Amino acid sequence: MNADGVRDRASSLPREPGVYQFQEGETTLYVGKAVDLRSRVGSYADPRSARIRRMVERAETIEIAVTDTETQALLLEANLIKRHQPRYNVRLKDDKSYPMVQLTSHEAPRIESTRDPAESATVFGPYTNKGQVETVVKALRETYGVRGCSDHKYSGRDRPCLDYEMGLCTAPCTREIDLESYAEDVTAVERFLEGETGILADPLRRDMEAAAENQNFERAANLRDRLETVEAFHGEGGEAVQSVGDERAVDVLGVAIEGEDATVARLRAESGKLVDREQHTLEAPQEDASEESTPAHASGVPAVLAAFIVQYYAERQLPDALLLPERHGDDEVAAWLEAEGVSVRVPGAGREAKLVELALKNARRNVGRRDECGMLADALKIDAARRIEGFDVSHAQGKSAVGSNVTFVDGSAETADYRRKKLTDQNDDYDNMRALLEWRASRAVEGRDDRPDPDLLLIDGGAGQLEAARDALAAVGWDVPAVALAKAEERVITSHREFAWPSDAPHLHLLQRVRDESHRFAVQYHQTIRDDVKTVLDDVPGIGPETRSQLLGRFGSVENVREATLEDLQSVSGIGEKTAETIKSRL
Template sequence: MNAEVVRERANELPRDPGVYQFQADDATLYVGKAVDLRNRVRSYADPRSARIDRMVDRADDLEIAVTDTETQALLLEANLIKRHQPRYNVRLKDDKSYPMVQVTDHEAPRIEITRDPDESATVFGPYTNKSQVETVVKALRETYGVRGCSDHKYENRDRPCLDYEMGLCTAPCTREIDLESYAEDVTAVERFLEGETGVLADPLCREMESAAQDKHFERAANRRDRLETVEVFHGEGGEAVQSVGDERAVDVLGVAIEGTDATVARLRAEDGKLVERERHTLEAPTADGAGDESGGVPAVLAAFVVQYYAERELPDALLLPERHGDEEVTAWLEAEGVSVRVPGAGREAKLVELALKNARHNVSGRDECAMLADALDLETGRVERIEGFDVSHAQGKAAVGSDVTFVDGSAEKADYRRKKLTDENDDYANMRALLEWRARRAVEGRDDRPDPDLLLIDGGEGQLEAAREALAEVGWDVPAVALAKAEERVVTPDREYSWPSDAPHLHLLQRVRDEAHRFAVQYHQTIRDDVKTVLDDVPGIGPETRKRLLGRFGSVESVREASLEDLQSVSGVGEKTARTVKERL
């Protein structure tokens, strides 16, 4: 639409309150509200920013909806933004990116951390610190023995699994504990997650004191650190909440913006107690245009308040870091009896600062999983689950393969697998065998893990091609890439990438690759003790030095390719020994 067309359309519009939508090819580009539809739409004939100018230029149609009141227009705008997710609006995304803890609906309930809880489960959260949640859940399992295995693993067991031996589960699967007693332990876990800190803190404190008395200082220190995590799990910001005011329910909002990404952290206090902490992500195009946007934090606040509370019960009071500046939003909140305050000092200001801290923590933490999907142009939009593969052997002897799993950027060690391979001095053949084994287990339903979003091969083009041949032969359709060590190049079937060394998505792949390598070498070391290699014949290389060399480089072939400087980086290998190794190999 050009300026003349916009003016012509505006002249046809009523001077009533309502909502307007700029559209292109039946897709909604922008939704706005207006006290006077004619005047508001006419303002787009002379946009005050390049962004709005581009939006108007792209638009080929304009739709309106007249409302009886300005408040109706406000709420209709919020619903349309949620429905159409227009590109040029500040828009609230679904809050699905934070971990929650669920206790499943089962005769012997399972506790697990998830981002997609079951409808029938009892769910706690969401939480903003995944590592803290992991620490607490592990402590709960060690204290109360609640299982963490899948229902598939639970069924038809003849004997308890390793979790029972490690003290992480009381094995209700084989009735090592009766279901009634197990249910009591589950209730205790739920009481802690509902806010009763002492349910877990007290046992940990007793363990810490007992370990210290027995002079098991390392265990005592471990319990002390865990106790500190448990004690702050429910209490972050609690001091600030104690005297919010006379209102029963108070919501506190904090906003942080980085580029076109914004985070709103919301804290809720009821009867003087902090009962909810959550964060929401918004897409916030540069808010400097005509119409409804005043820019920056005020625009994000106004958009969030309407879109979030349009379908939820409003609190008695809202504490904000600054004024949102939207007169229609102000009128709506006043009509609903909501007190809006921007505290400058005191405990209310402390609460706002806590909300700001939570928001800043999220927006500054780049989502490497989403960045990886974008960089590789994957349709998933976010690579949540990665499996990494590597092989290790000593000149073809004691050949093994590793299969490690990362979920949301963190190692999921319960889903690690390893495979002893047929001894063969061929890295490509070994990688092909490893991937064929994994693919067949997936296709035949013998692997209880979910299919990953991405497979990462430790190696270059040759290893990737071998892996893809195995996938094609079995018929397992999962994207695979390789990461070469030498230049940290990411190899795909179509091209190679050389990403900046500080790219978060590259760091993610490096962590997976390095962990796959470590796990493969570790397994190789456990089964190769009796394997003789050419290193045994090198003067100055004893069993311990041989173990360190193979542990560092993974195979004799890699030792052969290592530089003198790399060889000397291994404890016990000096310049003379390094030169001898190079000559003999």
């Protein structure tokens, strides 16, 4: 797409906030957010960097989505980046995502909070407060009885499940409510999610007042808290980045330089609170002895600031204010920021000065630290290695076989994204690894895993384990680079060669941390499974040897017993509702 094509497309866009996507066929090249779609997209007719110029030249179309607020644009952008992993959104590829509420397209729609909504669903959001979303979804279910169960649980039932008994669902599965009446309740839920707060707040208020009159003060207090959450729900998106005065968002920058390396620490303050912090490494501009250090030829911290501001914010929404440790000294950058309405301050005292000092401390702590992820990507000749998933298997001569799946982001463990898998017992490390990777790949390809695709997979083992893993990836069709690292000689094995990196190489240390953590997590889970088989069921009151044998025969393992529903447990002879509840609480 040339400059004229960009201008023509921009001229037809509204002057409203939203998100835009540069597309090459079905491939999303770049996702950005804008306060003014027409102005922002139009600016790509004259890109500020060679990389963005190349992206614009590749693009064939520009798609947009209009949002009600700048905040919704911010959050929608983050979700689209996570889903599409656009090539030119390098610095914004993170694993942050925001919850949405979806009503599925089934004949009896299901309501749920999700970070990866179905294409066919009716979706509301995104929102910033997951706890608030879950409270509202539960209140909607209690008020209107909309189901939240899985398709598997919904289909083929001959009697309502426990949600019906608890008043969370009107049981359209068994036609305790006819589909026409159920559809009316779903419409009421949609009206609330579209902004009609009273449709949920009014019945909650009536229930609260009735509970207070009946002196049921604990229930009245719970309903009061829920009512406050519901009434604040539709203001949440717009308030997420509001701060004192007219400034919604303030970025604080700190710079530290060591030799040829410079680190810029960026802090983000919203609503008077720190909500984000990150570091970026730059190559520090070298001073030229033949040039005088004037604002026109700035060096040191000013030059780093000027370079960072242009490179970082040319592709991002600018904040309302920038707090700097000193002036950047670049007239062109100053003019650009002024035109964009950004207030630039170098505070000397007070709370703002303390924020700058905090940014400086973050920068000094990280200056000179080498970019392990970048070095690893360069060494393996892959696009990126920021997000790595590690895999290992553990068993005792084929018994209690398990697999681990750990995640590292920017060189640090992301424990919230750890997963583990009970495998079929067999004394074959290659087949176990193949099964583990097939499980992970299938979930990714089918959209059943809520994590972003990694940049790299690390297999704990040698060439045999790597080959088994690659077989699984090929069979499923998941195109992610994979390498192996064995403890024996610490050689990195790829599909076509082996690397013997120096023992002090930072990128080798990164792989070793991932490998060791995946091994630890697998062994820990194996020990848990092994110990569970020996002791856990024996310690459950009301479970004797015969019932224990029936449970294991019915479900296959303690892990499957743990994951079984109350209804499934009661299907075993001799287990009633009370015993089933005891099993669930103990396991």
